[in-house]
Amino acid sequence: MKQLTDLEYLKLSKWKRLLHRLGSFFASIPHGIVNGLISLGRGIKKAAVGLRDDVTDIFATFREGDWSAKASFLVMGTGNIAHGQWLRGLLFLLFEVVFIVYMITGGIYWLSMLPSLGKQGPTLEYDPIYDIDVVTYHDNSFKILLYGVLTIFFIVALIYTWRVNIRQNKLIAQIKRSGKKLKSGKDDLRSLVDDQFHKTLLALPLTGILLFTVLPIFFMILVAFTNYSGTNNGYTNNLFTWVGLDNFNTLLSWKAVGGQSYAATFGEVLAWTLIWAFFATFTNYFLGMMVAMLINKKGIKLKKLWRTVLVMTIAVPQFISLLYVSKMFAKNGLINNFLMSMGWITKALPFWEDPTWARITVILINIWIGIPYLMLITTGILMNIPQDLYESSRIDGANAWQQYFKITLPYMLFVTGPYLLTSFTGNMNNFNVIYLLTGGAPTNTAASSAAGSVGYTDLLITWLFKITTGAEAQYYMASVIGIMVFVVVALISLVVYRCLPSIKNEEDFQ
Amino acid sequence: MIQSQKSETPSMKRHMGMKASSRISNTVSYVVLVLISVIWLIPFVCILLQSFRCESTHQVGYIIPQKWGLDNYRNLFNTNFPRWYTNTLITALFVAVFQTIIVLCMSYTLSRFRFKMRKPLMQFMLILGMFPGMLSMIILYQVLKDLGMTQSNAVPGLILVYIASSGMGYYVSKGFFDTISKSLDEAARIDGATRFQVLLKIILPLSKPIVIYTILTAFMGPWGDFVFARYISFNVSAGMNAAVGLYGWLSQDQISKNYTMFCAGGVLVAVPVTILFMCLQRYYVEGVTGGAVKG
Numbered sequence: 001m002k003q004l005t006d007l008e009y010l011k012l013s014k015w016k017r018l019l020h021r022l023g024s025f026f027a028s029i030p031h032g033i034v035n036g037l038i039s040l041g042r043g044i045k046k047a048a049v050g051l052r053d054d055v056t057d058i059f060a061t062f063r064e065g066d067w068s069a070k071a072s073f074l075v076m077g078t079g080n081i082a083h084g085q086w087l088r089g090l091l092f093l094l095f096e097v098v099f100i101v102y103m104i105t106g107g108i109y110w111l112s113m114l115p116s117l118g119k120q121g122p123t124l125e126y127d128p129i130y131d132i133d134v135v136t137y138h139d140n141s142f143k144i145l146l147y148g149v150l151t152i153f154f155i156v157a158l159i160y161t162w163r164v165n166i167r168q169n170k171l172i173a174q175i176k177r178s179g180k181k182l183k184s185g186k187d188d189l190r191s192l193v194d195d196q197f198h199k200t201l202l203a204l205p206l207t208g209i210l211l212f213t214v215l216p217i218f219f220m221i222l223v224a225f226t227n228y229s230g231t232n233n234g235y236t237n238n239l240f241t242w243v244g245l246d247n248f249n250t251l252l253s254w255k256a257v258g259g260q261s262y263a264a265t266f267g268e269v270l271a272w273t274l275i276w277a278f279f280a281t282f283t284n285y286f287l288g289m290m291v292a293m294l295i296n297k298k299g300i301k302l303k304k305l306w307r308t309v310l311v312m313t314i315a316v317p318q319f320i321s322l323l324y325v326s327k328m329f330a331k332n333g334l335i336n337n338f339l340m341s342m343g344w345i346t347k348a349l350p351f352w353e354d355p356t357w358a359r360i361t362v363i364l365i366n367i368w369i370g371i372p373y374l375m376l377i378t379t380g381i382l383m384n385i386p387q388d389l390y391e392s393s394r395i396d397g398a399n400a401w402q403q404y405f406k407i408t409l410p411y412m413l414f415v416t417g418p419y420l421l422t423s424f425t426g427n428m429n430n431f432n433v434i435y436l437l438t439g440g441a442p443t444n445t446a447a448s449s450a451a452g453s454v455g456y457t458d459l460l461i462t463w464l465f466k467i468t469t470g471a472e473a474q475y476y477m478a479s480v481i482g483i484m485v486f487v488v489v490a491l492i493s494l495v496v497y498r499c500l501p502s503i504k505n506e507e508d509f510q
Numbered sequence: 511m512i513q514s515q516k517s518e519t520p521s522m523k524r525h526m527g528m529k530a531s532s533r534i535s536n537t538v539s540y541v542v543l544v545l546i547s548v549i550w551l552i553p554f555v556c557i558l559l560q561s562f563r564c565e566s567t568h569q570v571g572y573i574i575p576q577k578w579g580l581d582n583y584r585n586l587f588n589t590n591f592p593r594w595y596t597n598t599l600i601t602a603l604f605v606a607v608f609q610t611i612i613v614l615c616m617s618y619t620l621s622r623f624r625f626k627m628r629k630p631l632m633q634f635m636l637i638l639g640m641f642p643g644m645l646s647m648i649i650l651y652q653v654l655k656d657l658g659m660t661q662s663n664a665v666p667g668l669i670l671v672y673i674a675s676s677g678m679g680y681y682v683s684k685g686f687f688d689t690i691s692k693s694l695d696e697a698a699r700i701d702g703a704t705r706f707q708v709l710l711k712i713i714l715p716l717s718k719p720i721v722i723y724t725i726l727t728a729f730m731g732p733w734g735d736f737v738f739a740r741y742i743s744f745n746v747s748a749g750m751n752a753a754v755g756l757y758g759w760l761s762q763d764q765i766s767k768n769y770t771m772f773c774a775g776g777v778l779v780a781v782p783v784t785i786l787f788m789c790l791q792r793y794y795v796e797g798v799t800g801g802a803v804k805g
Contacts, residue, residue: 142652146653194705197623197704201616201619202615208677209677213675217645220646299532299536300536308791311787311791312788313554316780317733320756324553324557328556334569334571372550376798431644431737464645465644465737485641486640490640493640
């Protein structure tokens with residue numbers, strides 16, 4: 001790809017610019033990889049240097065510190081307590097005590113079991129008192145994996161806290177030397193609502209995210225490398241164990257398993273997911289914009305009424321409207337019944353029974369769902385377009401079409417570029433619309449039997465959901481698919497982000 | 511084109527023509543708008559009308575009931591519907607309060623404070639958001655089950671999960687806080703206010719629109735949530751929310767018996783949210799538009 005100067009770049013037409021940007025993006029990939037490796041190497045080197053500095057610093061603190069600083073290496077917080085910083089010192093101490101108690105009561109067990117994920121599952125054992133066989137639980141793979149991960153988090157937290165504790169001693173020594181007063185516990189508490197206020201504010205949200213988002217995702221990524229499933233759940237039946245990359249091999253294998261191969265099924269679902277996301281995003285976008293322009297048009301009265309009608313449909317919870325509409329199009333639903341009673345058709349239209357019909361109907365109903373949102377969003381932006389642009393273009397003799405393609409559309413695309421990206425990825429994961437409308441039906445009978453009952457309208461996300469329900473739930477495949485969704489979303493975001501004009505030339509329209 | 515028509519008459523004719531054509535285009539627009547309104551309202555009108563239909567309970571090919579009555583609404587009270595409704599309401603109210611607090615804490619901090627971990631934190635959350643949230647359901651279900659917060663006790667479990675991960679949705683309100691001038695903060699700080707006082711006395715009073723928007727979306731989220739509620743209640747009727755319960759009525763074996771009752775239940779679920787939404791519509795529009803532009 002030829003490097004263009006700014007002037008040459010500006011001379012190109014819009015599409016050529018986009019092409020150029022795309023081209024230079026792909027052309028930059030090899031270079032980018034090399035750069036990435038170099039910067040990775042630099043990063044490692046920097047980290048190593050940082051670690052070395054850290055270690056020398058720790059030793060220096062130990063050498064130069066008084067008895068309390070030396071003691072803090074073993075009993076955290078001693079230094080702080082010895083110098084009257086009771087609050088900090090006790091917190092350090094408390095953390096250490098909690099850690100030790102946790103490790104003794106369970107942590108060591110979880111950690112030692114992590115490589116094997118348990119040795120013995122539940123067994124039936126004879127109970128002489130009741131004269132029956134009762135289930136006795138031994139190791140539990142699920143808990144081992146979960147608490148094993150938690151223990152690792154905990155250990156990392158301890159190392160970090162220990163380092164902070166050492167640094168505290170250095171700080172104390174510095175402050176003492178300069179003759180200043182140490183911060184008291186009261187000062188610490190006060191700073192939590194003042195210059196350290198962000199820590200107070202973030203404590204609760206971040207704890208929630210750590211426990212309910214980061215930990216589960218971490219866990220599920222690990223599950224992709226095990227055989228955790230409904231029949232190997234480690235809870236009530238067989239244990240599960242590490243299987244390496246087997247599951248990824250299954251996903252990408254071209255060997256036919258009862259019908260198509262898994263890879264072919266995956267490819268089909270992925271293709272439909274992308275097609276769906278494309279149509280769902282752009283039909284909504286353009287039609288929503290058109291409706292907004294229609295309502296905004298000069299001379300149209302009762303603007304508020306039209307808008308209210310559409311906005312009202314947002315308020316109704318989606319599950320009601322989607323379920324109802326889905327039943328309206330069913331074989332014996334309102335529409336087919338009506339058409340037949342009018343004698344216009346003799347056989348029910350296969351809205352949900354035929355793959356192509358189902359796919360088109362889903363997209364059409366999604367337009368019905370999506371237009372009100374897009375109308376709202378675009379109305380605001382349309383009003384922000386400087387009116388003098390239209391005035392001057394009219395004087396120059398532009399007609400409505402030209403105005404639309406030369407002013408409105410570029411402006412809209414520029415402003416809503418990031419929104420389109422998030423909306424595209426959001427649609428890829430649009431569980432509600434697909435699941436409530438079709439539940440993935442009609443079932444794809446040609447699909448691999450190993451893939452569960454995947455249907456023609458199933459997206460990756462609904463497929464994932466399907467194989468996590470039931471007694472035969474294949475959690476391991478679900479997490480592999482989840483990782484694939486992440487990879488696809490991340491790739492698309494990366495490519496589009498690099499090519500978006502709103503990111504590249506932020507000042508263009510200002 | 512315009513320059514070529516210099517003489518008086520053609521331009522006047524053109525003017526008249528424009529008027530006529532604008533009248534035609536306006537008529538066309540009105541027709542389209544009426545058509546759109548009809549298409550968008552028909553399903554809702556149908557639900558409403560069918561909820562009053564008494565002569566049969568299955569799907570039919572007409573809209574206007576032959577026999578009107580409140581039977582379907584009365585029958586709702588002989589089912590688990592009141593329980594589902596209370597479950598949904600309790601969840602929505604709790605989530606509305608706590609999610610708002612968490613989202614505002616998060617977005618205010620990320621908008622106002624400049625600390626070392628800010629950028630990495632935001633990038634990390636962006637990447638985290640690319641994982642399908644559905645994945646975490648499996649593990650959360652097991653954990654909640656161990657805590658005894660699933661099935662008939664699903665409500666506390668649901669509330670916990672909704673609230674805990676709500677910090678990720680900070681984008682819209684952060685965008686709003688970004689637009690409030692920082693010089694206000696600085697002026698108050700010079701006058702000796704702590705950061706906490708700045709938030710309480712200066713920023714919050716200015717943020718009424720975004721607070722209302724956050725409450726509204728937080729309230730409406732659980733009101734219509736389906737997947738997670740279904741996973742956690744795990745086929746136990748007492749723990750279902752309205753969405754999961756009503757979904758069951760439309761399954762293959764129940765639809766012919768419960769179709770009109772579904773409509774009645776749907777109306778009862780939709781009406782309060784719709785009224786609330788219409789009253790606070792202005793704030794919703796502001797939030798949605800702002801969020802889209804900032805991306």
